[in-house]
Amino acid sequence: MTPQPRRDAWIEVLAPGALSCVQDLGRDGWRHLGVGRGGALDPRCAILANALVGNRADAAVLELTLHGPTLRLHAPARVALLGATCQMRFDGQPLPAARPLDLPAGTLAIGGMRAGVRAWLAVAGGFTVEAALGSRATDLRGGFGGLHGRALRAGDRLPLGPQRALALDAPRASGWWIDPDFGLDPHAPIRYRPTESAALAEAAARFGDSGWRVDPASDRQGLRLGGDALEGVLAAASGVSEPVAPGTIQLPADGRPIVLLADAQTVGGYPRLGHVIAADLPRLAQAQPNTKLYFRACDENEARAARAAAAAELARLRWAIVDRLGGS
Amino acid sequence: MNERVREAAAAVQFEALADDAWLLRLGERIDDALNARVHALAARVRAQAPLWLRDLVPAYASLAVFFDAQAIQAEAVRAWLLRYCEVIEDDAAAESGAGARTVEIPVAYGGEFGPDLDAAAAQLQLTPALLIQRHSGGDYRVAMIGFAPGFPYLSGLEPALALPRLATPRTQVAAGSVAIGGAQTGIYPRPGPGGWRLLGRTPLRLFDAARAAPSLLQPGDHVRLRAIGADEFHALAADADTASADGPRNADAPR
Numbered sequence: 001m002t003p004q005p006r007r008d009a010w011i012e013v014l015a016p017g018a019l020s021c022v023q024d025l026g027r028d029g030w031r032h033l034g035v036g037r038g039g040a041l042d043p044r045c046a047i048l049a050n051a052l053v054g055n056r057a058d059a060a061v062l063e064l065t066l067h068g069p070t071l072r073l074h075a076p077a078r079v080a081l082l083g084a085t086c087q088m089r090f091d092g093q094p095l096p097a098a099r100p101l102d103l104p105a106g107t108l109a110i111g112g113m114r115a116g117v118r119a120w121l122a123v124a125g126g127f128t129v130e131a132a133l134g135s136r137a138t139d140l141r142g143g144f145g146g147l148h149g150r151a152l153r154a155g156d157r158l159p160l161g162p163q164r165a166l167a168l169d170a171p172r173a174s175g176w177w178i179d180p181d182f183g184l185d186p187h188a189p190i191r192y193r194p195t196e197s198a199a200l201a202e203a204a205a206r207f208g209d210s211g212w213r214v215d216p217a218s219d220r221q222g223l224r225l226g227g228d229a230l231e232g233v234l235a236a237a238s239g240v241s242e243p244v245a246p247g248t249i250q251l252p253a254d255g256r257p258i259v260l261l262a263d264a265q266t267v268g269g270y271p272r273l274g275h276v277i278a279a280d281l282p283r284l285a286q287a288q289p290n291t292k293l294y295f296r297a298c299d300e301n302e303a304r305a306a307r308a309a310a311a312a313e314l315a316r317l318r319w320a321i322v323d324r325l326g327g328s
Numbered sequence: 329m330n331e332r333v334r335e336a337a338a339a340v341q342f343e344a345l346a347d348d349a350w351l352l353r354l355g356e357r358i359d360d361a362l363n364a365r366v367h368a369l370a371a372r373v374r375a376q377a378p379l380w381l382r383d384l385v386p387a388y389a390s391l392a393v394f395f396d397a398q399a400i401q402a403e404a405v406r407a408w409l410l411r412y413c414e415v416i417e418d419d420a421a422a423e424s425g426a427g428a429r430t431v432e433i434p435v436a437y438g439g440e441f442g443p444d445l446d447a448a449a450a451q452l453q454l455t456p457a458l459l460i461q462r463h464s465g466g467d468y469r470v471a472m473i474g475f476a477p478g479f480p481y482l483s484g485l486e487p488a489l490a491l492p493r494l495a496t497p498r499t500q501v502a503a504g505s506v507a508i509g510g511a512q513t514g515i516y517p518r519p520g521p522g523g524w525r526l527l528g529r530t531p532l533r534l535f536d537a538a539r540a541a542p543s544l545l546q547p548g549d550h551v552r553l554r555a556i557g558a559d560e561f562h563a564l565a566a567d568a569d570t571a572s573a574d575g576p577r578n579a580d581a582p583r
Contacts, residue, residue: 029382031383031385031392032370032547033473033543034473034474034475034479035537035542141477142476142477142518142537145537193344196344197343240387240388241387241472242353242388242392243349243385243387243391243392245346245348246346248346266473267387275347278346278347279347303347
């Protein structure tokens with residue numbers, strides 16, 4: 001096959017799904033102006049989906065939530081889907097996830113998510129929407145980045161970057177794939193580091209003592225938790241707004257914690273119980289509404305070891321993919 | 329560690345905000361002198377521009393320092409930061425005089441621009457004209473930016489002008505609305521919900537991701553408000569639309 005880059009390719013959105021938006025690895029350097037980092041809620045999935053189609057790690061992908069979109073490919077393309085289990089059909093024919101798929105022109109329909117909430121779709125060449133503040137990630141609250149600063153709508157056209165031209169009449173799936181759970185135990189409690197504030201220590205400890213129900217009002221900004229409210233805490237906090245970050249566990253006046261996710265605002269006034277460690281944040285992206293979540297306190301050493309292990313596993317998988325693609 | 333570093337370490341409280349961020353707390357009050365120290369510390373760290381630095385978020389009484397956790401250990405970042413906490417007392421005085429910009433923001437008060445002006449004046453036992461005069465005459469400082477991209481929390485509101493937030497927030501506040509919430513004043517960059525008392529509106533765009541300098545204001549800026557009439561508001565709004573349509577531009581030197 002002669003590599004002939006296509007520069008005019010685009011994908012048309014026939015149906016947008018529940019909430020589909022363009023994401024990459026987010027933007028740094030703008031938090032002091034109130035602009036959060038954003039980016040894929042599970043960056044590992046975005047990186048590996050990109051690797052499966054031969055893209056750079058920071059190429060833009062589609063983040064799909066609860067129910068995927070229906071997309072029209074006007075030219076052949078290599079795609080890969082990674083994340084929650086969901087049904088994917090090409091012109092009615094079921095396709096497997098977590099591997100490279102070479103598709104001719106046709107219709108790709110992605111259904112409802114099971115055993116999770118979100119999946120990430122990469123297409124060779126990446127989605128080349130215009131970058132805003134150094135990133136193609138959609139900032140849904142700020143209304144910029146991605147495609148017109150919003151979630152996808154029917155009729156949208158997503159531009160694609162240069163990619164290798166494919167000549168094929170029928171979908172072709174690779175015979176190998178990667179484990180979509182890659183090493184994380186989905187049943188282990190989510191680890192968090194409790195705040196060192198003496199006034200909040202008791203509430204921070206109680207946060208880990210009981211299970212929490214995932215509220216359906218959760219979104220990319222925050223995972224809202226329901227359950228036995230942690231009351232009597234507000235008086236202990238100064239209420240002066242302080243910086244917050246993805247992972248911050250906030251406790252509003254109603255005693256129901258919110259764990260901030262990638263679209264976290266940059267400052268907040270609620271008492272802070274601590275933060276979910278970076279290694280476990282991707283699992284929160286898959287917390288299904290109305291299911292139970294358990295949290296467990298850990299220390300800095302455990303957080304650091306978990307982060308190093310996750311980075312090593314990600315690097316190992318990327319190399320394995322590059323190795324396979326090189327040999328195919 | 330010498331004596332001064334030890335003192336600084338005691339004065340600034342470090343807390344892990346995330347795996348890749350420290351929160352440096354200089355105090356727990358809303359206080360202009362304290363906020364000036366936060367901005368002085370942020371300026372010192374920013375001037376050093378260490379390669380691992382990703383973001384600096386100054387707030388009222390604290391500063392978040394985000395770093396590249398792949399490149400450096402959290403403990404090494406803390407040790408580095410401690411050295412810069414050393415002289416912020418001296419720095420704050422110097423910094424608040426020099427370096428910080430002053431940005432003038434035109435504001436049309438009352439009527440369609442500030443639906444809460446009359447009620448706010450009545451509550452403060454002032455005439456609307458006197459409220460406009462005292463609010464626009466204030467010497468403000470961007471204590472922090474947050475809540476939404478480009479939303480400035482301005483300190484320096486005359487204490488007698490403090491007003492409680494609305495019991496039920498509005499579902500829609502116009503972009504550019506200048507408002508009082510408690511002891512602070514602020515400006516809404518985008519249309520959206522909000523519970524502060526709306527006194528007026530500026531035709532300037534506070535935030536535009538497509539501009540070279542996306543935010544009209546930077547943390548630490550000094551801000552003067554200038555009361556304008558409806559005609560000037562509409563003229564300036566038309567200018568802002570044109571400038572925006574012209575594409576990226578530098579908003580570092582606003583009028």
